[in-house]
Amino acid sequence: xxxxxxxxxxxxxxxxxxxxxxxxxxxxxxxxxxxxxxxxxxxxxxxxxxxxxxxxxxxxxxxxxxxxxxxxxxxxxxxxxxxxxxxxxxxxxxxxxxxxxxxxxxxxxxxxxxxxxxxxxxxxxxxxxxxxxxxxxxxxxxxxxxxxxxxxxxxxxxxxxxxxxxxxxxxxxxxxxxxxxxxxxxxxxxxxxxxxxxxxxxxxxxxxxxxxxxxxxxxxxxxxxxxxxxxxxxxxxxxxxxxxxxxxxxxxxxxxxxxxxxxxxxxxxxxxxxxxxxxxxxxxxxxxxxxxx
Amino acid sequence: xxxxxxxxxxxxxxxxxxxxxxxxxxxxxxxxxxxxxxxxxxxxxxxxxxxxxxxxxxxxxxxxxxxxxxxxxxxxxxxxxxxxxxxxxxxxxxxxxxxxxxxxxxxxxxxxxxxxxxxxxxxxxxxxxxxxxxxxxxxxxxxxxxxxxxxxxxxxxxxxxxxxxxxxxxxxxxxxxxxxxxxxxxxxxxxxxxxxxxxxxxxxxxxxxxxxxxxxxxxxxxxxxxxxxxxxxxxxxxxxxxxxxxxxxxxxxxxxxxxxxxxxxxxxxxxxxxxxxxxxxxxxxxxxxxxxxxxxxxxxxxxxx
Numbered sequence: 001x002x003x004x005x006x007x008x009x010x011x012x013x014x015x016x017x018x019x020x021x022x023x024x025x026x027x028x029x030x031x032x033x034x035x036x037x038x039x040x041x042x043x044x045x046x047x048x049x050x051x052x053x054x055x056x057x058x059x060x061x062x063x064x065x066x067x068x069x070x071x072x073x074x075x076x077x078x079x080x081x082x083x084x085x086x087x088x089x090x091x092x093x094x095x096x097x098x099x100x101x102x103x104x105x106x107x108x109x110x111x112x113x114x115x116x117x118x119x120x121x122x123x124x125x126x127x128x129x130x131x132x133x134x135x136x137x138x139x140x141x142x143x144x145x146x147x148x149x150x151x152x153x154x155x156x157x158x159x160x161x162x163x164x165x166x167x168x169x170x171x172x173x174x175x176x177x178x179x180x181x182x183x184x185x186x187x188x189x190x191x192x193x194x195x196x197x198x199x200x201x202x203x204x205x206x207x208x209x210x211x212x213x214x215x216x217x218x219x220x221x222x223x224x225x226x227x228x229x230x231x232x233x234x235x236x237x238x239x240x241x242x243x244x245x246x247x248x249x250x251x252x253x254x255x256x257x258x259x260x261x262x263x264x265x266x267x268x269x270x271x272x273x274x275x276x277x278x279x280x281x282x283x284x285x286x287x288x289x290x291x292x293x
Numbered sequence: 294x295x296x297x298x299x300x301x302x303x304x305x306x307x308x309x310x311x312x313x314x315x316x317x318x319x320x321x322x323x324x325x326x327x328x329x330x331x332x333x334x335x336x337x338x339x340x341x342x343x344x345x346x347x348x349x350x351x352x353x354x355x356x357x358x359x360x361x362x363x364x365x366x367x368x369x370x371x372x373x374x375x376x377x378x379x380x381x382x383x384x385x386x387x388x389x390x391x392x393x394x395x396x397x398x399x400x401x402x403x404x405x406x407x408x409x410x411x412x413x414x415x416x417x418x419x420x421x422x423x424x425x426x427x428x429x430x431x432x433x434x435x436x437x438x439x440x441x442x443x444x445x446x447x448x449x450x451x452x453x454x455x456x457x458x459x460x461x462x463x464x465x466x467x468x469x470x471x472x473x474x475x476x477x478x479x480x481x482x483x484x485x486x487x488x489x490x491x492x493x494x495x496x497x498x499x500x501x502x503x504x505x506x507x508x509x510x511x512x513x514x515x516x517x518x519x520x521x522x523x524x525x526x527x528x529x530x531x532x533x534x535x536x537x538x539x540x541x542x543x544x545x546x547x548x549x550x551x552x553x554x555x556x557x558x559x560x561x562x563x564x565x566x567x568x569x570x571x572x573x574x575x576x577x578x579x580x581x582x583x584x585x586x587x588x589x590x591x592x593x594x595x596x597x598x
Binding site: 024129132133135136137138139140141142144145146148149150221225228229232233235245248252255256259262266269270271273274277278281 | 304307308309311312315319320322426429430432433434435436437438441442444445449532535536537539540543551554555558559561566569570573574577578581
């Protein structure tokens with residue numbers, strides 16, 4: 001390719017270079033850092049226990065409303081459990097699900113995508129077929145069915161989501177591997193007598209890793225939202241664990257009189273997912289990889 | 294063109310068969326189906342009766358081919374819980390899910406097409422940035438939570454729409470809005486990037502050079518090319534929406550196929566679960582096939598593929 005590269009090179013999105021784009025990236029990182037901090041050290045900072053029931057103090061409103069109770073900053077739920085403590089514990093569940101799912105689905109998707117993109121031919125046909133099949137499977141229904149039939153649990157939710165959400169990893173890994181497989185450094189590695197695994201892991205993977213990082217943020221956000229939806233429908237993380245989706249489900253019966261019981265975990269979920277998406281968007285703009293969806 | 298359709302059709306059939314196999318294996322995950330159907334209070338003798346009655350004593354592959362063979366002619370067996378044929382159940386529920394899907398898609402297109410085009414034409418202005426921010430926010434709102442908020446605001450406080458149920462057209466408004474929201478971010482982003490790409494292309498420069506009006510350039514030349522990815526993603530989105538409507542149907546107690554799937558999972562009604570997975574997958578496969586054909590019609594360059 002002796003095209004005039006200077007002209008063809010992707011323009012860095014001017015949103016990224018603008019102050020607003022950078023601010024979005026910074027806000028995203030700040031949100032994720034705060035939630036991560038809450039998940040790691042929250043139970044040390046919040047004195048209350050997320051599981052202790054206090055039926056005399058049910059549905060106490062949060063601090064900005066009348067009738068709030070000292071010691072319960074965000075009020076209590078329908079069983080009198082401290083809402084802030086449950087919210088902070090819920091951050092741990094959301095992040096754990098998000099990270100574990102991304103690791104599982106990333107392993108599956110990247111392996112398939114790199115193999116398909118690198119070898120082409122029959123291997124690629126198979127990978128494309130696997131992606132097409134996966135895309136035609138209704139994710140929520142199948143995840144619900146697996147959890148419904150096998151019993152709910154954190155590990156099972158992670159395994160199910162990991163087995164279902166690898167498609168975008170595979171699509172992007174395949175496309176980017178195809179782009180880099182004929183580059184000079186790959187040929188050089190061949191000539192130097194490098195083995196196939198060495199080329200795939202040491203030459204191809206580092207060069208597509210930045211694109212995969214963007215996918216990882218997208219999938220993490222999706223996994224967190226899906227876990228919340230599954231838990232909301234009662235087929236995700238089992239009670240009394242305070243998953244944010246489960247907190248919304250438990251508060252649903254009281255939402256018309258105490259709307260904050262669904263507002264607080266819902267807003268937390270929204271902010272975390274928005275933060276992760278902002279980080280992903282910032283990464284994408286940094287890479288100038290505008291065409292990745 | 295015909296070759297393209299034939300190839301895509303063959304691929305679709307192969308994918309459908311694979312999904313059938315997976316759906317069949319999925320319902321066998323729980324271990325012994327006869328035990329779960331008979332219920333917790335059943336004796337060993339009851340379980341054996343159930344096993345015989347539902348043909349679960351046959352080898353797995355016999356059960357599989359019997360199911361596939363009958364499913365080919367639209368016979369999905371009997372529901373254990375509803376005491377009706379699965380085909381009947383799905384036939385009754387399908388129009389509701391399809392209505393919801395079409396309402397959702399129409400709403401989504403009505404919002405995302407103008408937004409995407411506007412953002413593209415005003416690239417890198419505050420309008421573009423607001424649209425991008427709007428898609429980010431839309432992507433982060435959990436659909437079931439948005440559903441509850443709408444229930445509180447539109448259903449309780451304003452009292453303009455029914456909170457749950459299936460009876461009238463009003464019952465489709467809130468679920469339609471929520472479903473539309475799940476598709477708007479992707480559709481808007483795609484419209485925007487397709488339009489930006491089209492506006493930067495050579496034929497737009499030519500059209501400009503010929504002195505065509507801006508409106509004519511945008512609507513006649515750019516939009517047609519920007520529409521190609523949007524048409525395909527809209528069809529694919531409809532497939533995702535039909536599959537994803539399970540959460541929304543359950544929240545609003547809208548008795549569509551998704552709600553049927555949820556009910557039958559809760560009741561261990563595995564013939565229904567299998568069939569719902571398959572039906573939703575077949576819709577997705579059909580819609581992506583349709584998208585490919587539409588694409589080929591809109592863009593002659595794709596016809597040889």
